[in-house]
Amino acid sequence: MTQPTTGVPTTGAPATEITAEARRRRTFAVISHPDAGKSTLTEALLLHAHAITTAGATHGKAGRRGTVSDWMAMEQARGISVTSAAIQFEYRDSVINLVDTPGHADFSEDTYRVLSAVDAAVMLVDASKGLEVQTMKLFDVCRQRNLPVITVINKWDRPGLDALALMDEIRTRTGLLPTPLTWPVGVAGDFRGVIDRSTEEFIRFTRTAGGATAADSDRVPFEVAATEEGEAWVTATEESELLGEEGQDHDEATFLANQTTPVLFAAAVLNFGVQHILDTLVDFAPAAEARVDAAGGHRPVASPFSGFVFKVQSGMNASHRDYVAFVRVCSGQFRRGMIVTHAASGRPFATKYAQHLFGREREVADEAWPGDIVGLVNASALRVGDSIFESEPVEFPPLPMFAPEHFRAVRSADSSKHKQFRRGIDQLDHEGVIQVLRSDLRGDQAPVLGAVGPMQFEVVEERMTHDFGAAIRSESLPYQIARRTNRESAEILGHDRQVEVLMRSDGTLLALFSTPWRLRNTVRDHPELMLEDLAAGA
Numbered sequence: 001m002t003q004p005t006t007g008v009p010t011t012g013a014p015a016t017e018i019t020a021e022a023r024r025r026r027t028f029a030v031i032s033h034p035d036a037g038k039s040t041l042t043e044a045l046l047l048h049a050h051a052i053t054t055a056g057a058t059h060g061k062a063g064r065r066g067t068v069s070d071w072m073a074m075e076q077a078r079g080i081s082v083t084s085a086a087i088q089f090e091y092r093d094s095v096i097n098l099v100d101t102p103g104h105a106d107f108s109e110d111t112y113r114v115l116s117a118v119d120a121a122v123m124l125v126d127a128s129k130g131l132e133v134q135t136m137k138l139f140d141v142c143r144q145r146n147l148p149v150i151t152v153i154n155k156w157d158r159p160g161l162d163a164l165a166l167m168d169e170i171r172t173r174t175g176l177l178p179t180p181l182t183w184p185v186g187v188a189g190d191f192r193g194v195i196d197r198s199t200e201e202f203i204r205f206t207r208t209a210g211g212a213t214a215a216d217s218d219r220v221p222f223e224v225a226a227t228e229e230g231e232a233w234v235t236a237t238e239e240s241e242l243l244g245e246e247g248q249d250h251d252e253a254t255f256l257a258n259q260t261t262p263v264l265f266a267a268a269v270l271n272f273g274v275q276h277i278l279d280t281l282v283d284f285a286p287a288a289e290a291r292v293d294a295a296g297g298h299r300p301v302a303s304p305f306s307g308f309v310f311k312v313q314s315g316m317n318a319s320h321r322d323y324v325a326f327v328r329v330c331s332g333q334f335r336r337g338m339i340v341t342h343a344a345s346g347r348p349f350a351t352k353y354a355q356h357l358f359g360r361e362r363e364v365a366d367e368a369w370p371g372d373i374v375g376l377v378n379a380s381a382l383r384v385g386d387s388i389f390e391s392e393p394v395e396f397p398p399l400p401m402f403a404p405e406h407f408r409a410v411r412s413a414d415s416s417k418h419k420q421f422r423r424g425i426d427q428l429d430h431e432g433v434i435q436v437l438r439s440d441l442r443g444d445q446a447p448v449l450g451a452v453g454p455m456q457f458e459v460v461e462e463r464m465t466h467d468f469g470a471a472i473r474s475e476s477l478p479y480q481i482a483r484r485t486n487r488e489s490a491e492i493l494g495h496d497r498q499v500e501v502l503m504r505s506d507g508t509l510l511a512l513f514s515t516p517w518r519l520r521n522t523v524r525d526h527p528e529l530m531l532e533d534l535a536a537g538a
């Protein structure tokens with residue numbers, strides 16, 4: 001059944017077509033510290049997508065419904081974006097996939113998984129705050145994943161930090177050299193506009209929020225701006241030249257190698273700079289390309305279909321509980337109804353119910369290409385991290401789990417609901433909502449849940465009660481630190497009454513410690529023990 005990697009699949013589109021479609025794809029996520037403007041920017045991008053649709057641009061199949069604003073209304077009513085997965089729209093001659101990430105740091109494990117499914121990130125920074133805690137963590141994750149980052153300094157309409165100082169902060173704290181594509185004229189708060197450093201035009205900032213492209217299109221030639229903007233223009237051009245002398249001009253190779261980050265100045269709420277972000281994605285961000293597999297090889301985009309599950313969600317449709325596995329297409333042409341192989345079990349898997357998810361609205365996905373996201377409905381055999389493929393086997397690297405820092409022992413509040421309890425916990429484990437740890441000592445009906453952030457427990461409680469009809473009782477455990485260990489060490493640790501060893505459902509043995517001090521003492525007394533750090537993403 002196997003075919004040469006670069007050959008034409010027996011079914012599906014020819015390699016040339018797959019390569020061409022992959023080249024058009026830009027798949028990215030917007031990430032930021034909470035409050036920097038992620039929802040605002042996403043909305044502005046959606047408006048843009050909507051504008052394109054209503055303008056009658058060819059946009060997939062005929063009869064596509066204008067779902068974007070419906071979704072927005074729903075998300076706004078809820079106040080927090082919890083159910084969306086990805087939206088797709090055409091821009092210029094590219095197809096943009098914007099994959100949503102949760103806003104709250106407690107769900108950083110989900111964010112990490114999303115970042116494994118995209119090819120670039122747009123990092124929003126609040127102009128008045130600079131780099132915040134979550135900004136730094138996310139920059140770190142991007143570096144670990146080698147993900148190119150486009151940095152957007154947002155809220156430039158308001159008083160903020162000095163632009164050069166911000167560039168310095170980025171350079172010294174992230175190790176990335178900022179290469180501004182635009183440079184502000186006038187200081188934050190008295191914002192006149194930006195210089196487009198590639199064309200030397202002045203893009204005037206206007207306060208008229210509204211049309212999707214209005215603010216960005218007010219371009220003024222250099223000479224006109226020089227006479228109209230006076231001192232502010234002189235300062236800005238001098239600073240821009242200085243950046244050039246310091247080697248801070250955009251360079252495609254170092255950007256793709258995650259050594260430099262192009263920077264844009266924006267005011268998302270006024271739609272300023274939004275179109276420029278799209279242009280930057282199309283012009284500079286990488287297209288969908290060959291993907292590294294678990295064996296260290298590469299899966300070329302033109303090989304037969306393959307993808308991996310980066311997110312699983314259930315209960316998305318209120319009328320009946322369902323289970324959707326979101327797959328990032330890595331290679332080949334996805335065709336609805338095709339039979340794929342589930343790498344973990346070797347079993348065939350039918351893709352009859354494939355959908356593009358457009359927020360909560362769905363439409364049937366008849367085909368998809370490398371870089372696209374498809375939702376497979378009722379794909380309950382698929383877990384987060386699983387690979388699927390057509391004809392030519394491949395397994396993508398497992399999605400790493402974070403080190404949990406909060407632990408709760410749980411059991412069913414109603415002892416007659418053991419079955420529902422078990423099913424619910426397993427399901428939430430599959431979805432990656434929570435880590436499930438067990439030990440013989442505690443027994444099967446009393447697992448320990450491990451979380452990166454405490455809000456994950458709230459989700460578990462809510463879902464167990466409402467989705468599975470098995471309310472839980474839970475008890476906080478006094479542990480803060482988890483270390484990976486092995487059987488031999490676990491045996492020795494078993495004699496220490498202040499340390500508990502549990503097995504995570506992926507088979508990893510975790511030793512839990514109450515304080516850093518406890519851990520240090522154990523290491524000192526037993527230097528022979530295996531106690532490995534589970535760093536973020538390890």
Ligand code: GDP
Binds near residue numbers: 037041103266268270
């Ligand atoms: P998120 O938590 O990152 O999703 O941030 P939001 O999009 O919810 O924005 C947080 C707050 O910042 C909201 O009150 C927005 O209206 C405001 N905001 C977002 N972008 C801008 C901007 O460009 N300028 C100004 N002045 N406010 C903004």
